[in-house]
Amino acid sequence: MLRKLLFLTAALVAAAGLVFWLLTMPRPLDESVLAGTEPGDPVRGERMYFAGGCASCHASPEAEGVEGELGGGLVLTTDFGAFVAPNISPHPQDGIGDWSEMDFANAMLRGISPEGNHYYPAYPYTSYARMEVQDVRDIFAYLKSLPPVEGRADSHKIAFPFTLRRGIGLWKRLYLSAEPVVTFPEGTPENVLRGRYLVEGPGHCGECHTPRNFIGGLKLGQWLEGGPAAEGEGRVPGITPDEDGIGFWSEGDIAYFLESGFTPDFDSVGGAMVAVQKNMARLPAEDRESIAAYLKAIGQ
Incomplete structure (x- = not known):
């Protein structure tokens, strides 16, 4: 009986190990x-x-x-x-x-x-x-x-x-998913969709402006609402189009901030956002305008 129990335990451990190995395998792109x-x-x-x-x-x-x-x-x-x-x-x-x-x-x-x-x-x-x-x-x-x-x-x-x-x-x-975070209805203006691509994809804005859970995953239900800085000091502000974010900013204000680093209340960019803003300033104006259009469109 003991031998059977040990064998069954070993089999279960081996099966669990195999399942873990399969579930955690890297999944590269098809050639x-x-x-x-x-x-x-x-x-x-x-x-x-x-x-x-x-x-x-x-x-x-x-x-x-x-x-x-x-x-x-x-x-x-x-x-x-x-x-x-x-x-x-x-x-x-x-x-x-x-x-x-x-x-x-x-x-x-x-x-x-x-x-x-x-x-x-x-x-x-x-x-x-x-x-x-x-x-x-x-x-x-x-x-x-x-x-x-x-x-x-x-x-x-x-x-x-x-x-x-x-x-x-x-x-x-x-x-890890290629699906967009925010879903827009059919007929959404192209500049909003372009802004979604830039913000959610290459711009990776959510990586800093969205809070995380205890295992480091983004809380997509609180998309761009801000949260503790990943480095452990300070807080990253929300950039949602409401009073807790940048609701009083116009699209022009957002685009100008990304170009110049100046906010509509006569403040200037600071902290880690300085490097981000310098990068955004190098983009064509239409890209900054698209980002602004997306940030004003989310949550509507």
Whole structure:
């Protein structure tokens, strides 16, 4: 009887382990995903690069200018540990110079490294998952045109159990989706839809402006309502079109803020938003206007 019980227990443990292994497997893109898209265009990619604010995290701390030298090194201190932004310059050893387009697409859209490991969601791939493959190809082409930077960034400083990346596969099943957060009815103006794409996708605005639960997932029911800063100090304001957000701002106020850094009540941008605003200022005016139109349309 004891032997049977031990055998059954071992079988159950093995079955549970197999289920966990299957559920947490990285799920890369199909190789055909690049079919039907054009080769990456660095000119278009520069626009998406600024929409995504890549330099805000990946520029070397000592680098100047919004392009920056993408050697990484920025430390994001969170409740889960300290995450260090890596080198994404085209350096063949220290950066992403030897990556293929599929490597980059999997990193952006699925949060998977070229080695087939899960990336930590401090890298906002849960937002980038909503991006078009063409835009991803274009960003990659632009990154490849930038100067290579020597030197690898430091490793993350994370304690057990967060060191077990495999478990992120379960987290992704809850929070990784290409579906838009806000659903609009048929006939919604194109500029609002363009704004949704920029805010929910490359702009990854919700990553900071939406509160998170205890396992780090965004509370989509409180989309863009603000919350504690991920770094643990201060509060990120809400940007919803109501009195708790930016309800008194007009579309023109929002677009002008993104261009100039000045608010309608004669204040100026501060904190981590400074780098974001500098990136947004590099976008065409119609993109900033589309973001403004989306932020005023949500919740209506």
